[in-house]
Amino acid sequence: MSASTTTDAVWRHRTPLARLALWAGWLALVALSVWCWQLMTADTIWAFVADAPRQAADLGRRMIPPRWSYLDQLWLPLWDTLNIATLGTLTGVVLAVPVAFLAARNTTPSVLFVRPVALFIIVASRSINSLIWALLLVSIIGPGILAGIVAIGLRSIGFVAKLLYEAIEETDVVQIEAITATGASRAQVLDYGIVPQVLPAFAGISVFRWDINIRESTILGLVGAGGIGVQLQASLNTLAWPQVTLIFIVILASVVISEWVSAKVRHAII
Amino acid sequence: MTVDARAANWRRPPIFIQRRWLRWVLGIAAVLYLAAAISTVEVNWTRVAEGLERGWRFVQGFLTPDFVTRWRDISQGLLESLTMTLTSTVAGVLLSIPIGVGAARNLAPAPVYFVCRTIVAVSRSLQEIIIAILFVAMFGFGPFAGFLTLSFATIGFLAKLLAEAIEDIDETQAEAVRSTGASWLQLVNYGVQPQVMPRLVGLCLYRLDINFRESAVIGIVGAGGIGATLNTAIDRYEFDSAGAILLIIIVIVMAAEYTSGLVRRAFS
Numbered sequence: 263m264s265a266s267t268t269t270d271a272v273w274r275h276r277t278p279l280a281r282l283a284l285w286a287g288w289l290a291l292v293a294l295s296v297w298c299w300q301l302m303t304a305d306t307i308w309a310f311v312a313d314a315p316r317q318a319a320d321l322g323r324r325m326i327p328p329r330w331s332y333l334d335q336l337w338l339p340l341w342d343t344l345n346i347a348t349l350g351t352l353t354g355v356v357l358a359v360p361v362a363f364l365a366a367r368n369t370t371p372s373v374l375f376v377r378p379v380a381l382f383i384i385v386a387s388r389s390i391n392s393l394i395w396a397l398l399l400v401s402i403i404g405p406g407i408l409a410g411i412v413a414i415g416l417r418s419i420g421f422v423a424k425l426l427y428e429a430i431e432e433t434d435v436v437q438i439e440a441i442t443a444t445g446a447s448r449a450q451v452l453d454y455g456i457v458p459q460v461l462p463a464f465a466g467i468s469v470f471r472w473d474i475n476i477r478e479s480t481i482l483g484l485v486g487a488g489g490i491g492v493q494l495q496a497s498l499n500t501l502a503w504p505q506v507t508l509i510f511i512v513i514l515a516s517v518v519i520s521e522w523v524s525a526k527v528r529h530a531i532i
Numbered sequence: 533m534t535v536d537a538r539a540a541n542w543r544r545p546p547i548f549i550q551r552r553w554l555r556w557v558l559g560i561a562a563v564l565y566l567a568a569a570i571s572t573v574e575v576n577w578t579r580v581a582e583g584l585e586r587g588w589r590f591v592q593g594f595l596t597p598d599f600v601t602r603w604r605d606i607s608q609g610l611l612e613s614l615t616m617t618l619t620s621t622v623a624g625v626l627l628s629i630p631i632g633v634g635a636a637r638n639l640a641p642a643p644v645y646f647v648c649r650t651i652v653a654v655s656r657s658l659q660e661i662i663i664a665i666l667f668v669a670m671f672g673f674g675p676f677a678g679f680l681t682l683s684f685a686t687i688g689f690l691a692k693l694l695a696e697a698i699e700d701i702d703e704t705q706a707e708a709v710r711s712t713g714a715s716w717l718q719l720v721n722y723g724v725q726p727q728v729m730p731r732l733v734g735l736c737l738y739r740l741d742i743n744f745r746e747s748a749v750i751g752i753v754g755a756g757g758i759g760a761t762l763n764t765a766i767d768r769y770e771f772d773s774a775g776a777i778l779l780i781i782i783v784i785v786m787a788a789e790y791t792s793g794l795v796r797r798a799f800s
Binding site: 388390462517 | 565748753
């Protein structure tokens, strides 16, 4: 008996080279983080940061108690917010459906030309936040609810289309073949073979996006695109902190309620 | 009834709501709501008509982006955004690992579980923009407030999903480690960590991506980053610079998604 019984051979999870690579990787990550930290805080005024606890206490004293009487003026903006989210979701969903069918590998007319364009639309819409869309649209079509609706709609396209085209690509081929075998046209295959399979997923995605859109439309007013955010911006500008607190409470409540509604509806659908 | 007649009378059964009257009621309610909602939308058509010309200029700006004129501002904003993204993700991950372990029902005792779940709930229910407004008020303008905002938002996201991943682990493996007489730390290190590591890496990369996208937004309320630059460019109607910034954001998000896909495949 030779090597196999030597007592100093201890089992290790990784080979020496792998351990070295792992160690180097962690070192690089730490070094990069420290370097980024230094770059980022180069212009930070530390006196302000040190002062933050006092500022926070001061802010807390100003914000509490919330000004409850202001609630009367918030119902209309809240109704606007709901409308922005709902109409925006509808716009986004209507625009997302064709994009999704063009992006899905099994329904796109051309993998080489049409699919990349559809995918680019999806990425562009997804990577730009609705607040930035709103910023652009307010400067193009002016402040108001319409800018908010279009911003929410444009942002929703990417989200809905991405999840929908993944659902389309996962459809069961057997059912589609069965419909094709009856001599159905392309449109009929779509209508009877694919649509029934993705419809529950589609409804779930739309409701989910509506819930996110409620959350996002509460702040669109910060850049002038309507809803309760307009009141928030006005209160912030006049340093009316008790009103700000109340608006935060209202936003929080509407987010919680919309989340609850969307969870209920999705549970009922799926 | 002959087969032909039956075929002619066949109607596709509804997928969602089986009861006919409920379908009607919901349909009518939806139409009424839509009418009410659309009537609240006030559109100033003359303003829109003026705006269309500006919109066309934006499309042109997007197609012929100008990276050069404002390059100093753009590169400064971009640097802030990127450094803010990385540092806040690292800090957020470091904070959310203990909180995530604490928020897992199968590892933490009840009081710890309750405290950690509360932290997660608070962090998740406040939006980044609102946190940014508060942090800017406390810490002053600049990327440091943005860093704090994104770190705080990362906790809610990552700790919740990590806790769910830990709750979903294969209990037999943890049981095996426990039966060797391992301490709690050894249990976490040998029984839990190997099972959740691939998912944790994936979530961290996903959050890195989200944090970059958010860093482009919180600049609007003064928390530094490319969002502030973008806001200025749009306020000045410099649509070609704005187009350049948007293109940079899109390209970075695409690159981040692609590389995170590669890394996730390497880890799983």
